[in-house]
Amino acid sequence: MKGGEAIIKSLTDEGVDVVFGYPGGVLLPLYDVIYDSDLRHILVRHEQCAAHAADGYARASGKVGVCIATSGPGATNLVTGIATAYMDSSSIVALTGQVVTPLIGKDAFQEVDTLGITIPITKHNFQPMTPQELPSVIKSAFYIAGTGRKGPVVVDLPKDVQELEMEFEDDIKIDLPGYKPTTKGHPLQIKRAAELIVNSSKPVILAGGGIIASNSFSELFRLSETIVAPVTTTLLGKGSFPEDHPLSLGMLGMHGRKTANLIVDDCDCLIAVGCRFSDRTTGNVAEFARKAKIIHIDIDPAEIGKNVDVDVPIVGDAKIILENLVEEIKRIKRGERTKEWLNYVKNFKKSWIPRMSFDDVPLKPQQVIKEIWETLSEDTIVTTDVGQNQMWMAHYYTSKRPRKFISSGGLGTMGFGFPAAMGAKVAKPEEDVVAVCGDGGFLMVSQDLATVREYDIPVVICILDNRYLGMVAQWQRLFYDERLSHTHLGDVPDFVKLAESYKVNAERVEKPGQLRETLSDALKSGEPTLIDIIIDAEEILPMVPPGRGLTEMVGEYKVENENMGEDRTYNKQSQGKVGD
């Protein structure tokens, strides 16, 4: 068979049933094969959206997402999406076209060094120079992308390699002597961690995206309940623990919940699982969890000690390690000492419940998020864009299940939310999918309204429309003397009319209470819908300024119960009372 046929057969053998792509000159042989194949191909309107859609597909399903782009500009347009997947350890395989092998290095038309460009933003990349290599290369690509610490893999496909004849052997061998991810944690380290936990009086769990990647939702839950430790999460960890549980603290970090930030500062044992201690999570590392012994569980040994010094590192798959850790704790457990800690956490949480109800017009973002989560079920997949919209969602939205909150964390890619939602909906057609975007980010990818219309992908896009690049404007308001340099977006477009021009249903929401019905109707309609929500441009989400410790939040933290001020002085309460 021809190389192109071998590529499609390899994809099918890997269980791929859908790809997001955009054809081009050097991909003609491959696309000619796709023409006759059963593979579902979704033609996006910009390659960046193909990568984000594959990413959203991967995060929602736990499978490997696939995107395709042509050589040169096609490949460079994928770069942002590949880097996004890399920073968030999301498993995608990106197939890129390349000029014919004799022209490589000759600056041919639409030639770019795709391998060179993507080395720093991929887990690995390949460029098969003969069609015979294709089956093993593609098999290796999927294996690398979907195992260990997951990540994107690029396969660069010269045009002649797609065209030449090859023989597809039945027994495809992959040979990766340098790739052996650790899965089982070291028993001695697990023992040390168990001892540390049992002897601590104020343990806290920090759960990251690794919990979701390793499907260890229930193992984490068991650990938390066994040791009675509250759980805070990173942005990517949202959904790894039910946020309506009494032990949930919500998200930690720069835009984290006040409760989470203060309790992590106070804890004496921090069990971090599947996270990489990013600066957005820790604040100033010198001041991060100073009183705590830190246990760090991660599948990537290079994350251990990279940003934060840890006392007990355990390398391996979180699912296996957490299971072993719980067993070990149960074996050595002595007495009940954490009840006080639990009561303290419960009371402390009560005094810091963020206020979400506001009847202002224009709408307060808190009220918008409240109406969103009141309308959605725990099975609804929400994606966010990047900026204030994302942080409001991360801060106020109650996520209960894994793979239901999808956001670009590490790279912070504006324009991610909508195409990721598209990918998630393709992966999970039976679930409702809602993209919560800012007006700025959505405009970077709005052309793909055409894709959701053409392929009837019924995602609902909620645009938090304040006509500002809100997060940058927030920093300008807080740290740059309110000099709003180039963050106002002006009056255009009319998002409702924009959507209508793509024959996508659209509604505008301006008053409290309106969104619930509009959103619920949109989901029931089974049609792609855009909801333009006009919000207050001046609302600020309290934050920890960069370089500061997590306790130093600026901006007014509005709480539900204003007259519990006394209880909020956490240090006074906790010192000498809990766990001694």
Added chain:
Amino acid sequence: MEDQRTHIISALVLHKPGVLQRIAGLFTRRGFNIDSITVGTSEHADIARITIIAKGDERVLEQITKQLNKLIDVIKVRDLDPESTVKRELCLIKVHAPSEQVRSEVVQYASIFRGRIIDVSPETLTIEITGASDKIDALIDMVRSFGIKEIARTGPTAISRGTKTI
């Protein structure tokens, strides 16, 4: 500040195009400073051995080793213990030696350092010397006054003493 020790990192990598780019790119991106890097074939035709000399505290070195290990084309990485490692560098020094007097002095220095003269011209002598980097430095210092036209150093390559392998 922690101890900024010189480390000898030995790595076995797949001998194929792009490997060096992956490694060099990693050093640049992560801000690791390296003194030298040597690459050559190993006992297996499809595996190359890379020797990296880098200064840094334990934390930096641990990161270098771990990040290298993450590369799919890197098979093994070891931070070799300098006490039980044989480390050698090759250096070629072209010395300005137009007179009989200078020539005989250069030849003498070369022989003291167990170097050899491998090329002669009416104006120059080229010395080949192998050894520890400080020995090479010492010879270079000795012949510097005659005028050095060119130096080519390979950077050290290293292997564990005895039966130990990486």
